[in-house]
Amino acid sequence: MNRKLFALLVVLCCLGFALTAPCPVCTYNAAGDDANTCDPCNQGTCTPSTGTTGTDQSVCTTKACAQGSFSASGFDTNGSGAGCTACTAGTTTTGAQTTGTTQSACTLKACAQGSYSTSGFDTNGAGAGCTACNPGTSTTSTQTQGTSQSACTLKACAQGSYSASGFDTNGSGAGCTACTTGTTTTSTQTQGTTQSACTLKACAQGSYSTSGFDTDGAGAGCSACTAGTSTPQSQTQGTTQAVCTLTLKACPAGSYSATSYDTDGNGKGCTQCGVNTYSAAGATSCTACTNNRTSAAGSTSVTACACPTGTSGPTDGTSVCTSDTTSGQKLTVFVSIFLVLLSLF
Numbered sequence: 001m002n003r004k005l006f007a008l009l010v011v012l013c014c015l016g017f018a019l020t021a022p023c024p025v026c027t028y029n030a031a032g033d034d035a036n037t038c039d040p041c042n043q044g045t046c047t048p049s050t051g052t053t054g055t056d057q058s059v060c061t062t063k064a065c066a067q068g069s070f071s072a073s074g075f076d077t078n079g080s081g082a083g084c085t086a087c088t089a090g091t092t093t094t095g096a097q098t099t100g101t102t103q104s105a106c107t108l109k110a111c112a113q114g115s116y117s118t119s120g121f122d123t124n125g126a127g128a129g130c131t132a133c134n135p136g137t138s139t140t141s142t143q144t145q146g147t148s149q150s151a152c153t154l155k156a157c158a159q160g161s162y163s164a165s166g167f168d169t170n171g172s173g174a175g176c177t178a179c180t181t182g183t184t185t186t187s188t189q190t191q192g193t194t195q196s197a198c199t200l201k202a203c204a205q206g207s208y209s210t211s212g213f214d215t216d217g218a219g220a221g222c223s224a225c226t227a228g229t230s231t232p233q234s235q236t237q238g239t240t241q242a243v244c245t246l247t248l249k250a251c252p253a254g255s256y257s258a259t260s261y262d263t264d265g266n267g268k269g270c271t272q273c274g275v276n277t278y279s280a281a282g283a284t285s286c287t288a289c290t291n292n293r294t295s296a297a298g299s300t301s302v303t304a305c306a307c308p309t310g311t312s313g314p315t316d317g318t319s320v321c322t323s324d325t326t327s328g329q330k331l332t333v334f335v336s337i338f339l340v341l342l343s344l345f
């Protein structure tokens with residue numbers, strides 16, 4: 001053979017060898033290079049590296065990372081998930097075989113509590129694809145899986161009770177804390193961790209409302225009974241004066257109240273007049289004695305205002321009182337002055 005021709009063949013041969021490349025990852029063939037067609041691994045499987053030699057799928061030993069995990073290649077390293085990084089709780093990938101090197105590969109977020117989806121995750125990282133529970137119901141947690149409203153097993157706490165979430169824990173009111181007697185919440189589904197969530201107060205005795213509670217914690221929304229009538233107790237429910245079934249008594253003479261009536265039809269709520277004052281029955285305040293006159297506590301008329309000790313005056317209870325000086329005292333004064341004058345001469 002011609003030497004030159006031989007050299008040319010050697011060069012062409014080496015060139016041909018140099019032009020082959022290893023089969024790409026996820027493909028294989030008997031030689032492991034692309035001189036012949038590289039066969040692809042079945043969907044979801046892969047070879048551990050490029051240039052894999054083999055004659056059947058058994059060399060495709062790595063598996064796609066499951067949804068919720070990722071790797072640089074999207075595949076694990078040994079067919080059992082090793083080498084795939086799990087997404088942090090509450091996040092997931094859009095599917096299996098996700099490629100990525102950081103948690104940013106986990107683009108989906110858990111459905112918020114109160115919504116659900118088949119997977120428990122949204123479809124865009126912003127809540128899309130999660131179905132909201134009907135008003136007054138909720139899920140037990142975030143990331144709830146479900147295909148119907150039956151996934152929403154929690155119920156709103158009833159008015160008059162509260163919880164941190166505003167919902168119970170089992171659909172039957174468990175987990176909701178009742179307001180203390182005489183208080184309530186403004187609505188169902190009230191969120192709160194202390195009794196301060198119970199902002200409304202019972203209507204005071206003598207007033208009423210449809211609910212029996214006020215609307216602001218200070219009596220607003222409660223209708224007052226007309227003068228001389230009252231409700232039998234606080235927190236009376238009603239829409240008309242018909243619920244003011246209690247007939248009140250005017251405060252007796254010698255006492256008073258802001259309304260001039262007692263609060264229970266039995267004298268409760270009337271305050272006795274203090275010393276040096278008096279009042280007639282049905283008073284809203286007591287009247288002070290004038291001209292320094294004095295009276296005992298609970299006095300019932302102006303004539304009880306007497307002249308103070310050492311003075312005297314009419315029994316009308318109002319006139320000016322004059323100092324009491326006896327004739328004996330007058331004589332002593334006269335004699336004293338006389339003796340003083342006498343001693344001067």
Ligand SMILES: *[C@@H]1O[C@H](CO)[C@@H](O)[C@H](O)[C@H]1NC(C)=O
Binds near residue numbers: 078079081082
């Ligand atoms: C894959 O690797 C993990 C972690 O190294 C190991 O626990 C597991 O047994 C391996 N599985 C196989 C099939 O080799």
Ligand SMILES: *[C@@H]1O[C@H](CO)[C@@H](O)[C@H](O)[C@H]1NC(C)=O
Binds near residue numbers: 172
């Ligand atoms: C909810 O919990 C309460 C208290 O534990 C219990 O009495 C009630 O039966 C429960 N209801 C349901 C539907 O599980």
Ligand SMILES: *[C@@H]1O[C@H](CO)[C@@H](O)[C@H](O)[C@H]1NC(C)=O
Binds near residue numbers: 291292320
């Ligand atoms: C009331 O008493 C005061 C103090 O003793 C006296 O100054 C005043 O004049 C008295 N007023 C009348 C109306 O008696």
